Amino acid sequence: MAAAVTAPKKAVTTARRRVQIPDTMIAEAIDRFGPPEVLTAHRRPVPSVSPNEVLISLRSAGVGNWDARIRDGSWALDKVRFPYVLGVDGAGIVAAKGSRVRRFDVGDRVWSYSYRPAKGGFYAEFVVVPSHDVGHLPDGVDLTHAGMVVATALTAQQGIDDHLRVRGGERVLIFGASGAVGTYAVQIAKLRGAHVIGTATGRDAQELVQRLGADAVVDARDLRDLGRLKQIALDAILATAGGDGLEHCIDLVRKRGRVAYPDGVEPPPKPRTEVSVGSFDAVPGAHELDRLAKLFLGAHLRIPIAAEYSLTHAADAHRRLERGRVLGRIGLRIRH
Ligand SMILES: NC(=O)c1ccc[n+]([C@@H]2O[C@H](COP(=O)([O-])OP(=O)(O)OC[C@H]3O[C@@H](n4cnc5c(N)ncnc54)[C@H](OP(=O)(O)O)[C@@H]3O)[C@@H](O)[C@H]2O)c1
CATH class of the missing domain: 3.40.50.720 (NAD(P)-binding Rossmann-like Domain)
Structure with a gap:
C-alpha cells in the first residue's frame, strides 16, 4: 500500500475557536491486557485541569508500536489502572487551561507528546496534559495530521x-x-x-x-x-x-x-x-516542540501517513499495525 504523503500548506491561519466541553467523552481504553479486541470505546468523564495543565479537544492522535505493546502487556509499565486510555501524542484545540498557564489561550491550535499522562491518553475526544508538554502548532500543519507526527x-x-x-x-x-x-x-x-x-x-x-x-x-x-x-x-x-x-x-x-x-x-x-x-529516549517538552515547529515552518516537512482510522476503530488501527510494512505513521482522526 502506498503511503499518503501530506505536504503542509504554506500559511493557514485558523480562527480562534471556543470549544464546548461536555461532561463525558468517548475514549478508547483497555480493561485488561490482550489482543486488539481489548481496545474498546468507553464513555468517560472529561478530565478537569489542575493549575499547570491544559485540556485539549483532540482532532488527531498517533498510533505507535509502543501502544500495541502497552495494550498486550509486553511493555513493562508500573501501576496500570484500568480502564487505561492509550496514546502518547496528538493535536487539537485548547479547550480549557489551569490558573497558572500563561503560554496558551482557549482556542489555540496545539500539539503534544506526553508519556503516560496521569488523567488518560490521547485515544480520546479530550486529553489533559501538563502545559510544559504542549506546543503551538505551526501554521501550515493541519490539525487532522499534526497529531500523527509528534512523537x-x-x-x-x-x-x-x-x-x-x-x-x-x-x-x-x-x-x-x-x-x-x-x-x-x-x-x-x-x-x-x-x-x-x-x-x-x-x-x-x-x-x-x-x-x-x-x-x-x-x-x-x-x-x-x-x-x-x-x-x-x-x-x-x-x-x-x-x-x-x-x-x-x-x-x-x-x-x-x-x-x-x-x-x-x-x-x-x-x-x-x-x-x-x-x-x-525522545524528550518531550515545550522547548522540544518549539524546535519541531521551527523545523516544520522552515522546511515544510512531508507527513507520511500509512493509514487513518476513526477513534472508535482504534482496534482496527492496532490490527493494521500488527500486520507490519507500515509506510510512515498510523493515526486516529478524532473529530472532523
Ligand atoms: N524511546 C523512544 O523515545 C522511542 C520513540 C519512538 C520510537 N521508538 C522505538 O523506535 C523504533 C522505531 O519506531 P517506529 O515507530 O519508527 O517503528 P516502525 O514504523 O515500525 O519502523 C520500523 C522500520 O524498521 C523496519 N524494519 C523492521 N524490522 C527490520 C529488519 N529486521 N530489517 C530491516 N528493517 C526492518 C521496518 O520495515 P518493515 O515495515 O519493512 O518491517 C520499518 O520501516 C520502535 O522500536 C519504537 O518502539 C522509541
Missing part, C-alpha cells in the same frame, strides 16, 4: 540533531527509513546536508523513501543488496530496527563513527570498540 518526528529530530549531530557532507544511513521515525529522519538528515541512504523493503517503501529525498535506498533484508554499501564508509546510522541487517551495516561505519537508536529497538545493536553505539 515520531521528535524522535527523528533528536536522533539526527542531538545524538548523531549530523553535519553537511556526512554519509548517513537511516535503517528502517520507511517507518514512522525513519520517514522524518530521512528528511531531517537531508536538510542538514548529508548524503542519505535509507533501508526499505518492497517497491512502495523504497519509492516513498526516495520521494522523501534519500540519495540511495537499499533493502536491509537482502544481504546482496546491502553489499552495494561496501564502497561507502558510513559516518553515522540512525537505527529504527535491529537485527542481522543492522549489525552488517554497523560493520561498514568508519572508525569513530556513530550509531544511535531509540530505546525499544529490538534486538538492541551490539556495542563496538571503534564505533560509538548509543540509545536515547
Whole structure:
C-alpha cells in the first residue's frame, strides 16, 4: 500500500475557536491486557485541569508500536489502572487551561507528546496534559495530521540533531527509513546536508523513501543488496530496527563513527570498540516542540501517513499495525 504523503500548506491561519466541553467523552481504553479486541470505546468523564495543565479537544492522535505493546502487556509499565486510555501524542484545540498557564489561550491550535499522562491518553475526544508538554502548532500543519507526527518526528529530530549531530557532507544511513521515525529522519538528515541512504523493503517503501529525498535506498533484508554499501564508509546510522541487517551495516561505519537508536529497538545493536553505539529516549517538552515547529515552518516537512482510522476503530488501527510494512505513521482522526 502506498503511503499518503501530506505536504503542509504554506500559511493557514485558523480562527480562534471556543470549544464546548461536555461532561463525558468517548475514549478508547483497555480493561485488561490482550489482543486488539481489548481496545474498546468507553464513555468517560472529561478530565478537569489542575493549575499547570491544559485540556485539549483532540482532532488527531498517533498510533505507535509502543501502544500495541502497552495494550498486550509486553511493555513493562508500573501501576496500570484500568480502564487505561492509550496514546502518547496528538493535536487539537485548547479547550480549557489551569490558573497558572500563561503560554496558551482557549482556542489555540496545539500539539503534544506526553508519556503516560496521569488523567488518560490521547485515544480520546479530550486529553489533559501538563502545559510544559504542549506546543503551538505551526501554521501550515493541519490539525487532522499534526497529531500523527509528534512523537515520531521528535524522535527523528533528536536522533539526527542531538545524538548523531549530523553535519553537511556526512554519509548517513537511516535503517528502517520507511517507518514512522525513519520517514522524518530521512528528511531531517537531508536538510542538514548529508548524503542519505535509507533501508526499505518492497517497491512502495523504497519509492516513498526516495520521494522523501534519500540519495540511495537499499533493502536491509537482502544481504546482496546491502553489499552495494561496501564502497561507502558510513559516518553515522540512525537505527529504527535491529537485527542481522543492522549489525552488517554497523560493520561498514568508519572508525569513530556513530550509531544511535531509540530505546525499544529490538534486538538492541551490539556495542563496538571503534564505533560509538548509543540509545536515547525522545524528550518531550515545550522547548522540544518549539524546535519541531521551527523545523516544520522552515522546511515544510512531508507527513507520511500509512493509514487513518476513526477513534472508535482504534482496534482496527492496532490490527493494521500488527500486520507490519507500515509506510510512515498510523493515526486516529478524532473529530472532523
Ligand atoms: N524511546 C523512544 O523515545 C522511542 C520513540 C519512538 C520510537 N521508538 C522505538 O523506535 C523504533 C522505531 O519506531 P517506529 O515507530 O519508527 O517503528 P516502525 O514504523 O515500525 O519502523 C520500523 C522500520 O524498521 C523496519 N524494519 C523492521 N524490522 C527490520 C529488519 N529486521 N530489517 C530491516 N528493517 C526492518 C521496518 O520495515 P518493515 O515495515 O519493512 O518491517 C520499518 O520501516 C520502535 O522500536 C519504537 O518502539 C522509541
